[in-house]
Amino acid sequence: MEKAALYHFDLTRYAWLRRLLTSRWPQFILRAITLAGFVLVILTGFIGSPVGSRNFAVMFVWIAWWSALKLIMLPFGGRAWCSICPIPMPGEWLQQGWLVKPGGKMFNLGLRWPRRLRNTWLQSAGFAAIGLFSALTLTTPVVTAWIFVGLIVVAVAVSVIFEQRSFCRYLCPMGGFIGLYATMAPLELRPQPGLTPVEKGAAAREWPRGCPWINNPAALKANANCGLCLECLRTESGANMALNVRSFDAELGQPGAFRLDEAFLSLGLLGSVMIYSAVFQGPWGALKNAALNAGSGAWWSFAAFFLLASFGLLPALLAGASALVRRTGNLAQPLQMVFTLFSRALLPLGLLSWIAFTVSFAFGKLAYLWPVLSDPFGWGWNLFGTASVEWQPYLLSATPVIETVLLVTGLIWSGRTILKTAEQLGVRGERRWAAAPVLLFALAGTLTMLWLLIG
Amino acid sequence: MTLPKFISILAKPILGLTLAVLALTAPLSLPPTQPVERYFRIEASQFAYSPGVLQVNPGDQVTIDLVATDVVHGIYIDNYELQASADPGQTARLTFTADQAGLFRFRCLVPCGQLHPFMLGKLQVGPNQLFLRAVLLSLAGLLLVLWKKPLSTISI
Numbered sequence: 001m002e003k004a005a006l007y008h009f010d011l012t013r014y015a016w017l018r019r020l021l022t023s024r025w026p027q028f029i030l031r032a033i034t035l036a037g038f039v040l041v042i043l044t045g046f047i048g049s050p051v052g053s054r055n056f057a058v059m060f061v062w063i064a065w066w067s068a069l070k071l072i073m074l075p076f077g078g079r080a081w082c083s084i085c086p087i088p089m090p091g092e093w094l095q096q097g098w099l100v101k102p103g104g105k106m107f108n109l110g111l112r113w114p115r116r117l118r119n120t121w122l123q124s125a126g127f128a129a130i131g132l133f134s135a136l137t138l139t140t141p142v143v144t145a146w147i148f149v150g151l152i153v154v155a156v157a158v159s160v161i162f163e164q165r166s167f168c169r170y171l172c173p174m175g176g177f178i179g180l181y182a183t184m185a186p187l188e189l190r191p192q193p194g195l196t197p198v199e200k201g202a203a204a205r206e207w208p209r210g211c212p213w214i215n216n217p218a219a220l221k222a223n224a225n226c227g228l229c230l231e232c233l234r235t236e237s238g239a240n241m242a243l244n245v246r247s248f249d250a251e252l253g254q255p256g257a258f259r260l261d262e263a264f265l266s267l268g269l270l271g272s273v274m275i276y277s278a279v280f281q282g283p284w285g286a287l288k289n290a291a292l293n294a295g296s297g298a299w300w301s302f303a304a305f306f307l308l309a310s311f312g313l314l315p316a317l318l319a320g321a322s323a324l325v326r327r328t329g330n331l332a333q334p335l336q337m338v339f340t341l342f343s344r345a346l347l348p349l350g351l352l353s354w355i356a357f358t359v360s361f362a363f364g365k366l367a368y369l370w371p372v373l374s375d376p377f378g379w380g381w382n383l384f385g386t387a388s389v390e391w392q393p394y395l396l397s398a399t400p401v402i403e404t405v406l407l408v409t410g411l412i413w414s415g416r417t418i419l420k421t422a423e424q425l426g427v428r429g430e431r432r433w434a435a436a437p438v439l440l441f442a443l444a445g446t447l448t449m450l451w452l453l454i455g
Numbered sequence: 456m457t458l459p460k461f462i463s464i465l466a467k468p469i470l471g472l473t474l475a476v477l478a479l480t481a482p483l484s485l486p487p488t489q490p491v492e493r494y495f496r497i498e499a500s501q502f503a504y505s506p507g508v509l510q511v512n513p514g515d516q517v518t519i520d521l522v523a524t525d526v527v528h529g530i531y532i533d534n535y536e537l538q539a540s541a542d543p544g545q546t547a548r549l550t551f552t553a554d555q556a557g558l559f560r561f562r563c564l565v566p567c568g569q570l571h572p573f574m575l576g577k578l579q580v581g582p583n584q585l586f587l588r589a590v591l592l593s594l595a596g597l598l599l600v601l602w603k604k605p606l607s608t609i610s611i
């Protein structure tokens with residue numbers, strides 16, 4: 001029992017914190033600020049300097065926000081960003097008829113999301129699309145602005161036709177990425193332990209309609225689909241919900257199910273980070289130009305390679321490794337189950353690879369940020385006196401060591417999880433060597449990332 | 456949670472981290488090589504250096520002629536903090552002694568187009584020790600995972 005107390009610490013036991021979270025205003029103010037930033041990004045993207053490294057939109061989104069998300073918000077707060085994300089706000093205002101708090105029903109058909117699409121396939125596709133155009137997006141302010149306008153338009157359209165935050169749950173490309181890796185975050189929103197069936201029943205009746213992410217909060221077991229919107233804390237039975245700090249491994253270390261679409265997303269994200277590393281941190285100019293010139297013959301080859309490697313080759317290799325484990329370990333479970341559970345065990349490797357890539361990427365580029373903060377439009381302003389700060393990379397000697405430590409941590413964490421998964425599948429004791437093929441897959445992934453980043 | 460308990464939980468990761476950093480950074484003196492003069496002619500074009508990877512030994516006297524083939528390009532060698540830039544069709548020369556061992560990126564210094572911030576190459580001075588050690592550390596990490604006591608004790 002003490003162990004459980006150790007790994008789950010209920011933050012909302014402090015009345016002041018619960019009050020702070022239950023009030024909609026702090027969150028609203030944060031979201032208003034992010035919304036303002038979002039509008040500024042769109043504005044500067046359209047009318048600011050067309051040079052990416054001189055434009056606030058590109059620098060702010062792809063250096064500051066994207067790095068902060070991967071280095072801080074996601075690994076420590078899971079879906080914390082979704083809690084303050086401005087993208088669904090306009091749609092929610094239409095749905096609830098008021099800015100801050102749910103009110104009457106306004107412009108909303110409230111349809112349920114099509115059953116066949118209640119998975120992460122569309123999110124995988126969206127993330128892959130961002131990857132295919134990443135060299136263009138990262139360097140062209142207008143493209144970044146259009147992507148943001150597109151996200152808002154689609155989010156509003158979806159929120160008018162479908163119920164709640166269907167966009168977030170099933171469509172947002174960032175949402176798929178964040179949700180998958182939120183499994184390893186040390187923060188969770190969960191029902192209080194020991195709810196009686198009556199309380200659960202009452203909650204179940206009250207919450208499913210109230211939860212914007214279409215969960216039943218009283219039965220919540222995983223982080224993936226809870227957007228930390230905190231609305232369930234604000235219902236009548238909100239006292240039954242808690243925001244817990246937990247160990248990083250609290251959810252992943254437990255047996256869990258994984259669907260085929262999630263397995264492909266997990267491997268697709270691992271493949272994507274390898275390709276991002278090669279394009280942006282490698283010395284291969286032809287690859288960079290291929291990625292940049294969308295529509296050219298070279299770009300089509302790049303696109304085909306990207307998709308085949310991330311969503312074809314990696315899954316095929318892991319499926320092969322899983323088949324070997326199944327054979328040598330004498331497992332009775334179907335191959336699909338073995339494959340999906342092992343791709344879940346590879347989540348730490350994926351997350352830590354993304355973090356290591358970000359470390360290698362961000363500190364070399366951070367100095368581009370200071371001038372654009374003072375001169376967001378590239379019009380010669382100097383708001384904070386930093387407009388002419390010269391570019392220089394930071395922490396040069398430390399970053400390769402940090403990247404290595406991160407990647408090896410990912411390997412060890414995934415390795416432990418692979419062994420636990422194998423054990424859960426029935427590979428026990430001395431036979432645990434049967435898990436070697438999947439461990440080798442993880443090792444190969446780590447070595448590839450090491451080679452791309454520091455080799 | 457009591458303080459000693461908290462410390463005992465943190466002890467292992469901190470110890471592991473310290474050992475890992477030591478294993479990655481502890482200086483190891485290799486037998487010195489006879490310094491030689493090295494000459495490289497690097498053609499810089501949007502958005503690549505050719506050749507993109509330079510290999511020298513510690514102590515070598517290195518001369519780099521940077522030729523810009525299309526627009527203005529520069530070169531900035533990380534850690535060495537050396538820089539030069541060349542106008543289109545022109546050559547700029549960098550001369551230095553490779554006195555720091557390891558792998559260093561060099562980057563374009565002059566905004567030269569869309570992918571300018573990602574235009575880079577690598578200068579490798581001596582063997583890439585960090586990479587080799589990282590490979591060994593990965594293997595050690597995996598063996599540690601495998602050889603630990605059977606995991607059955609972990610509650611599932």
Ligand code: SF4
Nearest residue numbers: 082085087168172175
């Ligand atoms: S899922 Fe996407 S749109 Fe929704 S809150 Fe998260 S990041 Fe924002």
Ligand code: SF4
Nearest residue numbers: 211226227229230232
């Ligand atoms: S209502 Fe509760 S369970 Fe649903 S998304 Fe918001 S915080 Fe998560």
Ligand SMILES: [Cu+2]
Nearest residue numbers: 528563567574
């Ligand atoms: Cu250049």
